[in-house]
Amino acid sequence: MEQNNLQLRSGIVGGTFLSTILNITLHDVLFTVVMVVIGAVVSFFVSWLLRKVFSSKKRM
Known part of the structure; x- marks a missing residue:
């Protein structure tokens, strides 16, 4: 039974990861990089x- 749960969890995590990776575009990555740079500078x-x-104020 434990092996079955592990396979189910692996399938769910792997499927979620792959479906997320395939939907990320270059525009999303560039937008994230720009937001990170702006956040760091601010x-x-x-x-x-x-x-x-x-x-x-400490000097006064």
Whole structure:
């Protein structure tokens, strides 16, 4: 019975993975890359700005 459950789970996971991979287009990948770059840049500048704001308040 345990072997049957393993085969069923493997089939479900494999089928889901393959159907997802086949539906991803180059446009989706490029869009994701652009969003990651924008997010990283915004995160960096917000961190930098907050560090500047709070370090100047400590000096006062």
